[in-house]
Amino acid sequence: MALFSRRPKNSDDEPSRPDRDEVTDAASADGASADVAEPDATADPAASVGISMSSYRGLGAAGSAEKPAAAPPAPAVRGEESVSASAETMPGLRDNILLRESLKRMPDQPQPQDLLELARQLLQGHLYLRVKGDARALIAEGKGLPLAVATMGDKKYALAYSSGAALTASVRADGDADTSAVAQSTMSVLRHVLAGDTEGLVLDPASAPARAVIPRALIERMLQSADENLAIKTVLAAPRTEATAAAVVDALTRAPMWVAVNRADENSPFGVAQGRAEDGSRYLEVFSHPLEVAAMRREDRSAPITAAQLAATLAGDEGLTGVLVDPRGPWIRLSRGELAPVLALGE
Known part of the structure; x- marks a missing residue:
């Protein structure tokens, strides 16, 4: 927790709240839509969780409802293995590094894939809230800490921050x-956002272009499929230690997880995506x-x-060396030996 000391205001600067002028246009968020089906373990893989991103854009994007042209297929480049950036941009406040760095990469006119990348990094760690007065005293008194809200047109959006630098910019x-x-x-x-009457969440509102709107519809779909404890993502986002691999394996034994499936045509069987290491070994x-x-960015x-199904899959293909978890990053590669607790579930 940090307190911002009061400072004199410059008489030449008119204090402004993040209203429509401050936060610019959010028209693109108004019509945002998402299609994330509920997981169905009994359904055909093609009918399971699919995600369609049609009109998600960030703050300040053009308000056109026209769907952007589909980008050409991009290679599935593996992301960074672990978090390496500085943990603080303001002394005493630990940044949500993955979210902060993802926001830094946001273009002036975000496309659907940019918001998709941001949303996945949002699903881990913490966010900062700004509270009028002393948050410590309010908590001690048992009072709630309501989210700050920005008004854009006739709609309200909650505000949150990824880092100390974003908080400083807001002040x-x-x-x-x-x-x-x-x-x-x-x-x-x-x-908390979904429990209120806001239309979504604005991240780092005073840090243009490193800011974004996460529409309410997308937040709903994110939470529908999210592990309540974010067990896997939390371990992968933390600093790596000798205990990291065992912690991820433990999370795999109890947390929900997914595989990527596809087929060459409608008459072909489904295949599950695999990755190859530099030495040619295969990982699910x-x-x-x-x-x-x-x-x-694949189909x-x-x-x-x-x-148990993961254990059976590994048992059925001895050529698989292990698994590659969240290859977009932060990721980890686990061998069969490390996966012993998972493999035991299939016995």
Whole structure:
């Protein structure tokens, strides 16, 4: 928790709240839509969790409802193995590094795939909220910490921040230094957004172009398929230690997970996506959320898989060296030996 000390306001600068002028246009978020089917373990893989991103754009994007031209297929480039960026941009506040860095990569006119990439990184770690007064005192008194809200036209959006730098930019923008910052888990914030009457969440509103709108419809779909504890993603986002592999394997034994499936044509059987290491060894690709599959920019669909089914798959193909978890990054590669607790579930 950090308190911003009060400072004199420059008389030449008119303090402004993040209203329509500050936050610019969110027309593109108004018509956003998502299609994420509920996982059905008994359904054909082609009918399982699919994600369609048609009109998600970020803050300040053109308000046209016209669907952007489909981008050419991109190679499934593996992401970074672990988080390596600096953890703090403001002393005493640990940034949500993955979300912060993803926001930095946001273009002035975000396309659907940009919001898809951002949404998957949002599903881990924490967010910061700005609270009027002393958050510590409010918590001690048992009072709630309502989300700050920005009004855009006749719609309201909740505000949250990925880093100390984003908080500082917000204080500079509105001139209200009599506020404090409090960290809350991402899942708590997203649930709070859905419990209210806002149309979605604005991330880092004063940090253009490193800011974005996450529409309510997308948040609903994100939470429908999310592990309540985000067990896999939380371990992968943390600093790597000798215990990381065992922690991921433990999460795989109890957390929901998905594989990427596809077929050459409607008459062909479905195949499950695999990755190859530099030495040619094969690894089954496993994902912590359907968004991770969609972010690979392939034509694959996501299909739920249980730990017992994963064990059976590995047992049925001795040529598989192990699994590759969340290849878009942060990722980890696990050998059969490390996967012993998972393999035991299939015996």
